[in-house]
Amino acid sequence: MAAFKRFSWSRFKAVVRKEFVQMRRDRLTFAMMIGIPLMQLVLFGYAINSDPRHLPTAVLSADNSPYARSIVAAMRNSDYFEVRVLPDSRAEILRLLDLGEVQFAVTIPENFGRDLVRGDRPALFVEADATDPVATGGALKNLPAIVDHALAPLLRGPLATLAAGPSPVEILTHAEYNPEAESQYNIVPGLMGVILTMTLTMITSLAITRERERGTMENLLTTPVRPLEVTLGKILPYVMVGYIQVLLILTAAKVLFGVPMHGSLALLLLLTLIFIGANLSVGVTISTIARNQLQAVQMSIFFFLPSLLLSGFMFPFRGMPEWAQYVGSVLPLTHYLRLARGILLKGNGIGESMPHAWPILLFWTVIVIVGLKRYRQTLD
Numbered sequence: 001m002a003a004f005k006r007f008s009w010s011r012f013k014a015v016v017r018k019e020f021v022q023m024r025r026d027r028l029t030f031a032m033m034i035g036i037p038l039m040q041l042v043l044f045g046y047a048i049n050s051d052p053r054h055l056p057t058a059v060l061s062a063d064n065s066p067y068a069r070s071i072v073a074a075m076r077n078s079d080y081f082e083v084r085v086l087p088d089s090r091a092e093i094l095r096l097l098d099l100g101e102v103q104f105a106v107t108i109p110e111n112f113g114r115d116l117v118r119g120d121r122p123a124l125f126v127e128a129d130a131t132d133p134v135a136t137g138g139a140l141k142n143l144p145a146i147v148d149h150a151l152a153p154l155l156r157g158p159l160a161t162l163a164a165g166p167s168p169v170e171i172l173t174h175a176e177y178n179p180e181a182e183s184q185y186n187i188v189p190g191l192m193g194v195i196l197t198m199t200l201t202m203i204t205s206l207a208i209t210r211e212r213e214r215g216t217m218e219n220l221l222t223t224p225v226r227p228l229e230v231t232l233g234k235i236l237p238y239v240m241v242g243y244i245q246v247l248l249i250l251t252a253a254k255v256l257f258g259v260p261m262h263g264s265l266a267l268l269l270l271l272t273l274i275f276i277g278a279n280l281s282v283g284v285t286i287s288t289i290a291r292n293q294l295q296a297v298q299m300s301i302f303f304f305l306p307s308l309l310l311s312g313f314m315f316p317f318r319g320m321p322e323w324a325q326y327v328g329s330v331l332p333l334t335h336y337l338r339l340a341r342g343i344l345l346k347g348n349g350i351g352e353s354m355p356h357a358w359p360i361l362l363f364w365t366v367i368v369i370v371g372l373k374r375y376r377q378t379l380d
Helices: 009-025 029-048 067-077 092-100 112-118 133-154 156-165 181-212 217-221 229-257 264-288 293-310 322-330 332-346 350-379
Strands: 054-062 081-084 104-108 123-129 170-176
Touching: 009 029, 029 322, 054 067, 054 092, 054 133, 054 156, 067 081, 067 104, 067 112, 067 133, 081 133, 092 104, 092 123, 092 332, 092 350, 112 229, 123 133, 133 156, 133 170, 133 181, 181 229, 181 264, 181 293, 181 332, 229 264, 264 293, 264 332, 264 350, 293 332, 322 332, 322 350, 332 350
Parallel strands: 054 081, 054 104, 123 170
Antiparallel strands: 104 123
8 A cells, every 4th residue: 555655646647658759759669569460460360261262273184075074164163173274285284283383183084974974983083282281181172072063963864873872983182292291291391491581581680780789880881891792791691501501401301300302402502592692681671771679670570470471381372362372472481482392392493493483583682772772871
């Protein structure tokens, strides 16, 4: 009671007023405090979906019977499959799967309709890009029901006995690149990109900010060092840190988790340089905007959070709405995940990797230009 009696409402209001004044002066921190939870709300509420629909599918049909056409039409009308390509050969199917342009490749064999009428249970061969097992689970689970529903109107009269028993079609599924649907095969290569994004962006974002807080920035400004020289000088030591992280993760992936490595590690390390450079440049650019280390950390989180949620690392990329996929396609982590998984799990070469490498290179170039411009403004 004595402590309560000594409580002064006037002093209390003065302290509250002082905090509001400080908050108003530090607008960037206040914006981050509002912006980060708002971004989490939007991303988790609207963008995240663990049951992806409308997955791109290629159908190679060697049979023109009404049964085959009905199955293809049912897949087109389903929520799970989006038949985008009708390839002419198996080589084309393999190319589409290697590039990641389709999630499923369905092959309807020759004489499918004839064998169905005979009651021979013809096979429907489905190949799934299982580098992300979560993305394919829902569609494969619902495929038998889609096929049975498509054939039901055609199996009448003398063929009614086919509809009465088990499904008249045998669905053979092959999970390409990850036959046992091991989640580690998907997570560990992706974790490499996540760790690089999180650590390198945050470390470099603190670089110039820390010097400014300690007062050593003034010494740097009095030297004849050019902005490009400072930027490269800040980045290069952390490139080595990034490569050490990559080598540690690759070693653990092979030794501890048994992740297959079908492609060229030299190619992966070479293309990783672009990704490391992009993340380091983001960190340096943030450090030219933030006025203290707290703001630098907050802005790093502001960049890292959408990278983590919209890249396809935690949730299937194709399960997100279109606007979220556009945002995710801008972020380097999205392309690096496809690049790393493609090289390690699919054995992709430089040709298949370039469609995912140039967006990272473009992002890097834009961020470097922004960072250099911001650094000149800092000098002024």
